[in-house]
Amino acid sequence: MRAGDVRALARAVSLVENAAPEAAELLSACFPYTGKALHVGLTGAPGAGKSTLVDRLARMWREAGRRVGVIAVDPSSPYTGGALLGDRIRMQERLGDDGLYVRSMATRGSLGGLAGTTADVAQVIEASGREVVLIETVGVGQDEVEIARLADVTVVVLVPGMGDDVQSLKAGIMEIADVFAINKADREGTDRVEKEISAMQSLASNHEPDIWSVPVVKTIGTTGKGVDVLQAAIIRRWDWLAEDGRLRARRQIYWRERIEGMLRQALLKEARAHGLSETELAQHADRAAAGSEDPYKLVPALVERVFKARGS
């Protein structure tokens, strides 16, 4: 995989995605080769044209001689459909370029949560020798916010006249945007979206103490217009992060959360391995629902049992 074998990389990613027993060792082996790449998150409503933008950005970085990874996360909502995977495979085929690795993920409910798995996959892809990793997510839910946290630079893609006014994005999305892209900017309503963002920005206190002024870039993904400006804005943010130890501080916060999440998951796994089967859990739940077993007494007893089983 380190030698540039794309099939080896694909196998490695699958191990991580499926939480195979070898995954932890693999991630450990990858760790020394990580921490250098630029991780860009792109998020926005379905139909905003994110895939096209990612495609354009990936090509631009390839033309500049960078090796690029793309992760397309589709939490397969019943409302978005599943066209994404097919699109991305076509993208890879069309390019026939080992310097670009594209991977789709649709693994809601995976062991460490979708955000955790995506973070691990990004690590593996970076370790295969990529300088840029683009992570595309659909929607504006909790998963997207968490995935934004793992990216160094998060681009929120908006589009005029799709009913996704800026107002409706208030739940968390303003906080995560490092760059706004108004895509399909040849459409009517572009100015309105731009004005709404400005209004929102003046209302909100900035999310970082030393101020990064969030740029708003107009793009037309289909023609490529403005994508160079978008790329420049991303790089400007990346350079800004490099100053004054900001990137280090940001990643420290990230790892603080991630280590706790990994630890929580590992402890639960121990509990599962030491006598707490899915069947037993379901039985406890059924008795709690019937009112015949007090879950507030049950949980401490289960903790005791796990420690005893492990200790003996």
Add this chain to the structure above:
Amino acid sequence: MRAGDVRALARAVSLVENAAPEAAELLSACFPYTGKALHVGLTGAPGAGKSTLVDRLARMWREAGRRVGVIAVDPSSPYTGGALLGDRIRMQERLGDDGLYVRSMATRGSLGGLAGTTADVAQVIEASGREVVLIETVGVGQDEVEIARLADVTVVVLVPGMGDDVQSLKAGIMEIADVFAINKADREGTDRVEKEISAMQSLASNHEPDIWSVPVVKTIGTTGKGVDVLQAAIIRRWDWLAEDGRLRARRQIYWRERIEGMLRQALLKEARAHGLSETELAQHADRAAAGSEDPYKLVPALVERVFKARGS
């Protein structure tokens, strides 16, 4: 508290909200008196008039002789402001009625997560002898989805012409609605919202195998118009749940998730109690950010240490 002392109830709720050492014992003592009340969740965008609807519903149940609890959850987003608490206190004062207990919560980041704490508070309030517990949440984020899961009946409150088109609610909100209320239904755009919901409903596969047809009720909270119809729809859903063991099955699923969440939290707490301090966690995160310590090796080592410390 069981004798109807509201101040005792308020103290009990505070213990749970603050995750006091006595909380687990208190929740255990409450458990036998729970599992009977109707828990109604109401959610929707800020400004949709949820408080007024909750106020009206609470009075109607009071007039029917039911004891009622209200939990107003405000995750204190920078975009919503904090007017909620004041409103609710006024509501309680105005009524001067021990049969109605109103509590505001704004405890994002609490130990078991906001949803967990809300679930526990609802248990305590039910155990104080309430037949109906109304839980009001602002917004449509992950917290709201989780809080919806703990309610037996979830009402999604929409309002015409506020920019929160039904389209923009696609991220999870369609799935959680058992009843739609279009509030401020004297406003222009009411019919449009109604049509959008219908279109959405015909697109989406229903979220339960034996079909509950989600009713759409038009209300005007300020005058009370339609709130009786809303209450009837809630009760109809409650009666429907009582049939064919649906409520039991729903609560079994709920407790399955909740017990796992409690266990995860309890295990992490053990880890914290046995040598993993916040300072140490921060140091590990800093070393991971610097690339000098591999977190994938660290976590299993931490797990080992916790079990050893506990065992000795």
